Amino acid sequence: MARFPKGYVKPTDSCGSCLAWGNFSGRLCPTCYMFGRSHDAAACTGCRRIQPLKWDYCRLCWCQARLNARAVTGQPADETDVRDRLAAVRHHQLFFMGLHYRRRPTPSARRRGGRRGAPRKPPPAPTWRPDPGWRQLPLFEQIPRDYSRLALADSDLASPWLAWAKYLAHRLAEARGWGRGIRFAVNRGLAIVLTGYVDGDVIRHTEIFTPLRALDLPVGHTITVLEEMGIFEDDSEPSFEHWLVERLEGLAPGIRSETERWTRVLRDGGPRSLPRREGTVWLYLNRARPALMEWSNRYDHLREVTRDDVLAYIKTLHGRQRHDQLVALR
Template sequence: MAPESPIDSATALRAGQPDYQRFAPKTVDLSNPWLAWAKYLAYRLAEARGWGGTIRFAVNRGLAVVLTGYVEGDLIRHSEVFTPLRALDLPVGHTTTVLEEMGIFEDDSEPSFERWLAARLEGLAPGIRAEVERWTRTLHDGGPRSLPRQPGTVWLYLNRVRPALLEWSDRCDHLREVTRDEVLAYLKTLHGRHRHEQLVALRSLFTWAKRASLIFRNPTSRIKVGQYQYAVLQPLIPEQVNRSVAAATTPAARLVLALAAVHAARVAQIGTLKLDDVDIGNRRMTIAGRVRPLDDLTLKLLLDWLEHRRKRWPNTANLHLLINNQTATKTSRASNHWISAPMRGQTATLERLRVDRHLEEAIIQGPDPLHLAEVFGLDEKTAMYYADSARALLEQAAELQHR
């Protein structure tokens, strides 16, 4: 018989709620109709998502923990069950999935965005902090006259304005106190890409503040962002690529490497690939809505991965092409972090390999932006950037030959 959890139950429970942390197998009421219903739903989810026997057993035990003494009408909250389930080494996510199906679960866990936002606002003057928080939430959630931005855009904008805001917080309490001269003085300390990116973010912040009537005049108005001059892209050297190839030691990592280096697929695009996107018989794959022919190398690596996937997770119901131990029992995609991990620390990262593939195509086929846009689905500006870089590299090579 398993011992009772040693955790002090009084530390995490609301008054009048069941004491989940004092669970012991002898206290379970197997005739509890809520537990019977939960086990039935757990069985259906296990069949649909390919949960193995170990997970099924652990989920059923977790359900017994949280449903013992359950009273109809109560909500079971994430904050109440997380600690006792983890203390018993039971799967929180799978257990709460069943409770969600039952309609008796409330996820009151703090979103990661809230933790990140609080950390990024730390150190700002109180007035500036409150105003910047409103701006960031408008970017994240949208507003009456604006749509929500992508999470990555919100992250970049706040990170870019933070250094200036920290400096101004030493002498200003609100955004309305920041003058044009102070903006210009700060921008003089920046050059090239950093100046360009921070000015764009500051203009977004102060434009919003003016629209929200938080400032009298926009201190960034009439300050030209200017056209940022991008450097000529340089191709990777063979040694850099070889080190990344050597780092790809698993079937999944080798396939990911090929998708980036041969098909110029972004990490997010690789993560969202589904099994239906692969057509082995016709040797083609659909990446981000564009059909790509499968070359011999990619086809071999794809078949190796699918065989490994079948043997490692024979019962998985996850339809994503790439799965791992965490996603094989769910329906969600693998994280960008997991996909990129084997190349982390390498010069030839997945992003560099993707860029190098675009550049290689522009050099071999000629610096034609229309061709690049057609093959890879690039927008006009990006295609022209690759074409210009390829043209510059070809001209440099021609000059060296004539010396």
């Protein structure tokens, strides 16, 4: 098989079967390629070429018969009518690739806006932050809310906070291109988390993540609206912290503390080093971890590891693995 240099783009060419002109990667256009996989090759009754045949005619003859039928009837013909016109083919009109595909009809009003002729649902009316007025102060501040007990049927759909949230969600959806499904799901999530909300309450990530995920609602989009309202607090544990604890598991205490300090300096930077990207930090620690695990069986601190220990470990590696771990251990 011929090999082309990187970045090579095959020029516009003519298909070896139907002779159509167009852009395609191989010798045949995609339609002729699939046609040849399902039909056997022989001499065509019409053009006498050796090509894959359907009812003794090649695809080029079929395209011409279809074109003739359309010229007579003024509309696309079915396969039976086209087959009856194959024997009358005496010439071939060359064409560009893709012209014989039947165009899809334009989307109907039902697809665009629900039922045919029904008006689209109007956007929510402009709403602003509700006036808190008088309110009952909470008796206990530290007790988290249990959103898992709430369902859409229990939601307070008349809440002014929900009306404000839906208006903000509509503006964000228009600005960021959220689809119809995301908009609907975000409104459902807002109806659940804002039920019973009063001015001064704070909605936390750890309280709403699991309930919304259990209902297959978009947590990130819902949080975006809550942040726009200024009532959200992100108390989730960063993924880096969880990953670091997992990667340091099994190391000797002294080696663990020194490795953790080195990893945090890589990520956050220090007096003599710039911060690295989080992906680079993950890569370095993952590559150095096998050596650290082996040394943890013999030593309590990294200062006990000698040059001979490093060389003895490197001798057990080969190729790319040796190079990658040398870079990380350096």
